[in-house]
Structure formats: structure tokens, C-alpha cells
Amino acid sequence: MRHIKLLLIMITVATSLSAQEKLFIHTEGRTNGAYIAQVDSIYFSPDRTTTYFKISDTVAAYTTAYIDSLTFGDNSSDIYIIYKNDKVEVINPLAFEGVDVYADGCHVTIRSVIDLQDINYHLSGSSPDGFFKIYSEKRYNLLLEGVSLHNPAGPAINIQSSKKSTVTLQDGSDNEISDGEQYADAPVGSNGKKEDQKATFFSEAKLVFTGNGNLAVTSLGNDQHAIAGDDEIEISSGNITIARSVKDGIHAKDGLTINGGVIRITSGGDGIDGDEAYVNINGGSIDISVGSADVKGIAADSIINVAGGDITLSVTGDQSKGFSCDRSVNLSGGSVSITNSGNAVLEASGSGFDPSYCTAIKADQAVNISGTTLIITTTGKGGKSISSDGDIVLTAGAVTITNSGSGEKYTNEDGVADAYVATCLSADGNILITGGTLITASNGAGGKAIKADGAVTIGDGLGSPVLNLSTSGSKILVSGSGNNAEYAEAKAVSVDGEIVIKSGTIQISSADDGIKSDSRITIDGGSVHITKSVEGIEAPFITINGGEIIVNASDDALNATHGNEGEGDDGSILRINDGTVVLSASGGDGLDSNGSLEINGGTTIVHGPPSSPEVGIDVNGSITVNGGILIASGTNSNMTEGPGNASAQYSFLARNNSGIAANTLFHVADAGGNGVVTFQPERKYYSIIFSSSALVAGGSYSIYTGGTSTGTNYHGLYTGGTYSGGTLKKTFTINGKLTNVSF
Numbered sequence: 001m002r003h004i005k006l007l008l009i010m011i012t013v014a015t016s017l018s019a020q021e022k023l024f025i026h027t028e029g030r031t032n033g034a035y036i037a038q039v040d041s042i043y044f045s046p047d048r049t050t051t052y053f054k055i056s057d058t059v060a061a062y063t064t065a066y067i068d069s070l071t072f073g074d075n076s077s078d079i080y081i082i083y084k085n086d087k088v089e090v091i092n093p094l095a096f097e098g099v100d101v102y103a104d105g106c107h108v109t110i111r112s113v114i115d116l117q118d119i120n121y122h123l124s125g126s127s128p129d130g131f132f133k134i135y136s137e138k139r140y141n142l143l144l145e146g147v148s149l150h151n152p153a154g155p156a157i158n159i160q161s162s163k164k165s166t167v168t169l170q171d172g173s174d175n176e177i178s179d180g181e182q183y184a185d186a187p188v189g190s191n192g193k194k195e196d197q198k199a200t201f202f203s204e205a206k207l208v209f210t211g212n213g214n215l216a217v218t219s220l221g222n223d224q225h226a227i228a229g230d231d232e233i234e235i236s237s238g239n240i241t242i243a244r245s246v247k248d249g250i251h252a253k254d255g256l257t258i259n260g261g262v263i264r265i266t267s268g269g270d271g272i273d274g275d276e277a278y279v280n281i282n283g284g285s286i287d288i289s290v291g292s293a294d295v296k297g298i299a300a301d302s303i304i305n306v307a308g309g310d311i312t313l314s315v316t317g318d319q320s321k322g323f324s325c326d327r328s329v330n331l332s333g334g335s336v337s338i339t340n341s342g343n344a345v346l347e348a349s350g351s352g353f354d355p356s357y358c359t360a361i362k363a364d365q366a367v368n369i370s371g372t373t374l375i376i377t378t379t380g381k382g383g384k385s386i387s388s389d390g391d392i393v394l395t396a397g398a399v400t401i402t403n404s405g406s407g408e409k410y411t412n413e414d415g416v417a418d419a420y421v422a423t424c425l426s427a428d429g430n431i432l433i434t435g436g437t438l439i440t441a442s443n444g445a446g447g448k449a450i451k452a453d454g455a456v457t458i459g460d461g462l463g464s465p466v467l468n469l470s471t472s473g474s475k476i477l478v479s480g481s482g483n484n485a486e487y488a489e490a491k492a493v494s495v496d497g498e499i500v501i502k503s504g505t506i507q508i509s510s511a512d513d514g515i516k517s518d519s520r521i522t523i524d525g526g527s528v529h530i531t532k533s534v535e536g537i538e539a540p541f542i543t544i545n546g547g548e549i550i551v552n553a554s555d556d557a558l559n560a561t562h563g564n565e566g567e568g569d570d571g572s573i574l575r576i577n578d579g580t581v582v583l584s585a586s587g588g589d590g591l592d593s594n595g596s597l598e599i600n601g602g603t604t605i606v607h608g609p610p611s612s613p614e615v616g617i618d619v620n621g622s623i624t625v626n627g628g629i630l631i632a633s634g635t636n637s638n639m640t641e642g643p644g645n646a647s648a649q650y651s652f653l654a655r656n657n658s659g660i661a662a663n664t665l666f667h668v669a670d671a672g673g674n675g676v677v678t679f680q681p682e683r684k685y686y687s688i689i690f691s692s693s694a695l696v697a698g699g700s701y702s703i704y705t706g707g708t709s710t711g712t713n714y715h716g717l718y719t720g721g722t723y724s725g726g727t728l729k730k731t732f733t734i735n736g737k738l739t740n741v742s743f
Contacts, residue, residue, distance in 0.1 A: 106130025459503030608634030
């Protein structure tokens with residue numbers, strides 16, 4: 001009884017002197033706390049080897065020899081687990097209130113049924129064979145304070161709680177967890193099913209990471225992720241490094257939100273996967289490298305939103321993706337840099353194959369860019385930079401794409417020879433660019449800057465997007481030979497639907513076509529400057545209502561055609577209603593319509609080819625000029641023709657059989673000596689077509705060549721100033737809607 005009396009005296013004295021709330025029982029590696037007021041009695045077994053503590057309705061037995069001491073202290077909801085190689089020390093002030101900490105070596109399992117939220121579990125120390133598992137009926141906090149755990153047979157941290165867990169990486173702490181290649185069978189839960197153990201760090205409930213410490217995860221499990229949750233995962237801060245993961249780096253079944261922190265991931269599966277839900281990135285620094293085939297840097301079945309942060313993705317596996325989601329990728333802020341070097345893969349389909357591409361950004365519904373700084377470098381065969389099964393929309397931000405991937409010939413699913421090619425922007429739906437900056441360089445064979453099955457709209461009449469598009473790759477022979485050859489060509493803009501340009505600044509350098517639509521091209525405003533092309537602008541129907549359009553082409557500069565060969569009228573229409581159009585065709589026609597040409601206003605300047613059979617203006621149907629200014633230089637052949645009699649405005653076609661040297665001025669003055677037009681063709685010319693409201697029926701006009709002008713030269717057309725020093729070649733009178741003159 002002496003021992004009992006002594007313990008009771010200690011309790012009484014401690015309670016009266018310090019008014020402490022709890023009695024702490026210290027044993028070897030374990031400290032358990034109990035409310036003093038609930039300690040009914042303390043007594044020994046008859047042989048004194050066991051000490052019993054009757055606490056409320058619970059009787060706890062301790063081996064007397066293992067009791068180090070009894071102390072008194074304040075109430076606390078902080079539980080400490082300190083790993084010490086092959087054993088663990090536990091401090092549990094809630095031991096008699098519903099929190100049980102079970103330790104088998106360094107295998108720690110917590111079961112908490114206490115009606116108390118936000119208990120703090122502190123983990124520290126290290127073990128080469130340890131883990132932490134918790135079952136909790138209330139939300140709680142997990143504080144990593146310099147813990148190093150390796151579990152060779154399962155998760156290092158396994159959260160089986162259905163309530164939110166907040167994981168704090170304590171400032172300045174270094175924490176490491178890892179697993180083994182093969183997991184032991186999971187225990188069976190109360191529902192009769194095996195518990196999930198899907199990752200090195202796994203949680204059944206919502207998982208939130210905070211703090212400014214470090215967490216390093218090495219995931220070796222053959223079928224496990226590095227960090228995974230069957231609920232949401234949120235990362236607010238902290239430095240998380242996943243050096244290796246056989247499967248996904250971070251996998252969140254119900255979605256992932258990243259607001260801050262530094263995240264580095266190298267994985268064999270997806271880098272980040274929002275699984276059935278979303279990925280929201282609002283801040284932080286994220287660096288992901290994925291190297292396996294057919295994986296994703298950041299993926300979600302729902303939506304991917306990037307509103308802030310700095311993201312770097314490296315994608316090297318064939319047919320892999322940087323961003324990939326079943327709905328929309330929305331980029332509204334932050335900066336994103338993606339390098340994808342994987343190749344397209346031909347998958348057997350039908351009578352041939354279907355290409356599956358390595359793509360920097362892939363969405364099934366839409367890609368929306370409204371403020372992000374986006375840099376993409378694509379190098380693999382047939383690589384796609386931005387691809388959407390729906391639409392691509394750019395309203396703000398800066399997008400820079402360098403795509404050097406080459407295309408290749410293959411046999412498609414219908415058994416027909418085809419080619420897959422690399423593209424910078426590719427949409428099965430529409431592409432809408434109303435703001436921001438888009439810079440693309442496509443250098444591979446057959447590569448394209450913009451490709452859409454639907455329509456492309458640039459500008460909205462209010463915003464002023466800036467586009468700089470270039471292609472420099474060679475063409476790919478798909479089938480045939482000679483005049484019957486079919487090629488996949490490197491076009492800057494190639495669209496099945498309509499192209500509408502309302503505003504903005506567009507600069508294009510193309511190895512083949514500059515802007516091509518299989519349907520219609522309408523230009524209402526903005527600036528379009530095609531510095532290099534084969535065909536400059538081509539579509540069955542081309543309408544220019546305004547803007548400045550400057551085209552340099554080795555073949556036709558403006559070409560309205562349905563794609564049919566021959567000299568018959570195919571019904572296509574090239575119409576200029578207003579704006580300024582400057583065309584330079586070195587080896588083709590300046591203005592070419594396989595149907596009709598109609599000019600109703602604006603200023604149209606054409607520098608035609610130097611030799612036949614190509615001409616400055618080539619039209620299979622009718623040429624009608626009802627207003628505006630038209631000046632065109634070209635050759636003198638049976639293909640050379642001027643506006644027709646149905647025109648409302650007068651014109652002349654002046655021909656010279658010997659030709660006049662390039663850059664030699666062509667000047668026309670009226671009977672009073674007033675200049676009507678001064679033009680400087682950039683190539684040798686044999687003919688000039690001119691139409692203007694300055695020409696009147698019965699008026700007398702004189703043609704001069706050579707000389708100089710003090711006026712302002714705009715792409716060869718002078719305005720203002722004084723003309724002098726030229727040689728008079730011919731004086732003529734306007735005698736019809738079209739007057740033919742030889743000079």
C-alpha cells in the first residue's frame with residue numbers, strides 16, 4: 001500500500017500546487033495522458049509487477065518496471081510520434097479519450113473516435129521499415145517535422161480517415177517517404193473490402209498541404225502513385241519533390257487545386273492527374289517531366305484551369321501529352337512552358353492506320369487562352385502543339401510556338417495514301433483569336449501554323465491581336481507524280497471552313513500557301529502582311545472590305561478558285577470593296593480568279609510577273625471595276641485583259657511590246673498636265689492596267705516613262721509631290737469603259 005499512497009499523494013500535491021489538468025504516464029517509448037479529475041485510483045497487482053490506472057470506466061494496465069515516471073501538465077491535443085530506427089516513441093495526451101496509437105516496431109496505426117477536431121499529429125525521426133496509418137472520425141492535422149519513412153511493403157503514409165487531413169510541412173524541415181516495389185495484401189476494412197493503398201502517400205479523404213518545409217517522395221510501387229487521394233487534394237504551400245514514380249506523381253480522384261508551393265515531379269505515369277474531376281492551378285512553381293509513352297504531364301477528365309503560377313512540362317514519350325483533358329483547358333494567367341519531343345504513333349485502324357500524336361496541349365472540347373504566357377517547343381514527328389477536338393480561343397496573353405516536327409506519308413484507315421503533319425494550332429472545330437499575341441514557327445516537312453476543320457476568326461473589330469506565323473518545311477509527296485502528284489504542303493493557315501479577319505496585325509512567311517480556305521475568306525480590317533508564299537491568299541470566295549493587305553507570292557498572290565483546273569468560269573468570286581491591297585507575284589498572277597473579279601472601292605496595287613504566260617490580272621469570268629483605284633503591271637500576252645464594259649468606272653490597258661525595265665516610273669497626266677497616276681513597278685513590265693474616278697469619258701491623257709517623283713512612295717504608288725524628267729510615250733483619249741493603248 002505504500003506505493004499506492006505515494007502515488008495518491010503525488011497526484012494530490014501536484015493538483016493543488018500547479019492546478020495542472022492531466023496526469024502523464026511515462027513508459028518505455030510511450031507517454032499517455034489522462035485527465036486528473038478522471039483518475040479514480042491507481043493500484044498494483046499482488047506481486048507489484050503490474051500497475052493499474054482506473055480512469056473513468058477504463059482500467060489501464062502497465063508493467064510496473066516499465067513506468068519511468070508520472071508527471072503533470074496542461075491539457076493538449078498534440079500527439080507526437082518520433083521514429084527511432086526500429087522503434088517509435090509516442091506522446092499521446094488523448095490516450096484515454098478515444099485516440100489509440102498502436103505501434104508494432106515502427107509500424108504506427110492510429111484509431112481516433114474522439115469527438116474533437118483538429119488534433120495535431122507530429123511526425124519526426126526516421127525508420128527504414130516504418131509507416132504511419134490513421135483512422136479518424138474527425139478532421140485533423142498532420143505535421144511533418146523532419147520525418148524519414150520507408151515502408152518496403154506498402155504506403156509510407158496511409159490515411160484511411162473519411163475526414164479532411166491538413167498536412168503541414170513544418171518550416172525548415174526535410175521530410176522523406178518511400179515505398180517498395182511490391183505491396184503486401186491490404187487489410188480488409190469494416191465494409192468487407194480491402195483497404196486502398198494506391199500510393200506512397202495515400203488518403204481516402206480530402207488532403208491539404210501547407211507549410212514551407214520540404215517533402216521528398218520516392219515511389220517504387222509497381223502499381224502505385226507517389227501521392228494519391230480518393231477525394232480532393234489541395235496544395236497551398238511547401239516544397240514537394242517526387243523524384244520517381246512508377247505511375248502518376250500526384251493523382252487526385254476528385255480534383256486537384258494548387259495555390260502555391262514548389263512542386264517537382266518525375267514520373268513514369270502522368271505527372272498530375274485530376275482523374276474524374278479537375279485540375280486548378282492558381283499559383284506556385286511546377287516542374288514536371290514525363291518520359292513514358294502515352295502519358296500526360298497534367299491531366300483531368302473534366303477541366304484544367306491555370307490562373308497563375310509558373311509551370312514547366314517536359315514530355316518525351318511517343319503519343320504523350322503535356323496538358324490533356326476531356327473537357328476544356330483554360331489558361332488565364334501565370335506562365336507555362338512545354339517541351340514535347342515524342343513522335344506520333346500509327347495505330348492499326350480499318351484498312352490502314354490512325355495517327356496518335358504527341359501533343360503539348362490537348363482538349364476534347366476547347367482550349368481557351370485569356371492571359372497566360374505560353375511557350376511551346378515541339379520536335380517529334382507529327383507533333384501537335386495545341387490541339388482541340390472542339391475550339392481554340394485566344395483572347396489575351398502571349399503564345400510562342402516553335403514546332404520542328406516533320407510529317408510522314410502513311411496509309412489511312414480507308415486504305416488511301418495520306419500524310420500526317422505537325423501543326424502549331426489544330427482544331428476540329430473553330431479557332432477564334434481576338435486578342436493577345438501568337439507567334440509560331442513550323443519548320444518540319446508539311447508542317448502548318450494554323451489548321452481548322454471549322455472556321456477561323458481573327459479580331460473582333462475592337463481588339464488588336466498580333467500574329468506572326470511562319471512555315472519553312474518542304475512538301476511531302478503523298479501519291480502520283482508530275483502534274484498528277486498530290487502533296488502535303490507547309491501552309492501557314494489552312495482551313496476547311498470560313499476565314500474572317502476583322503482586326504489585328506498578321507504577318508506570315510510560308511513555304512507554301514499563306515492563307516487558304518476551302519470555303520470563304522473575308523477581310524474586314526486589320527493588317528495582313530504575307531512576306532513570303534507560293535499562293536498568298538486562296539479560297540473560292542474572297543471578299544476584302546477594309547484593312548491593309550500586302551502579299552508577296554511566287555505564284556498567285558490573290559487566288560479565287562474552287563480548285564478546278566482549266567480556263568472555264570468555276571463560279572468563284574474575288575471582290576474588293578474597300579481597304580488597301582498590295583500584291584506582288586514573281587511567278588504567277590497578281591489577281592487571279594477562276595470565276596469573276598469585282599472591285600468597288602479601296603486601293604489595289606499589283607506588281608505582276610515579268611514574263612508570260614502569267615499576267616498581272618487573270619480572270620476566267622468577268623472583271624468589273626465600279627470604284628476605287630486599281631493599278632497593275634504585268635506582261636503583254638493574249639491572257640492580258642482589263643475591266644469589262646459592265647464596269648461603272650473607266651479604265652485603260654496600256655501595252656508595250658519591248659518591255660520596260662523594273663523600277664522605271666510609269667506616269668499619266670491629264671490634258672492640263674495634272675498627274676493622274678505615278679507608279680513604279682518592281683519588275684520588268686509590258687503592260688499597265690489602271691482604273692480610277694480621275695478618268696473621264698472623252699478626256700485626253702498622256703503616258704510618260706522614266707523620270708522622278710518627289711511624292712510619297714507606297715509600295716510603288718506615288719501620292720503628292722511633283723513628277724519630272726520623264727519621256728512622253730503616248731497621248732490618248734478615253735473612248736469607252738476600257739481604252740486600249742499601245743505605247
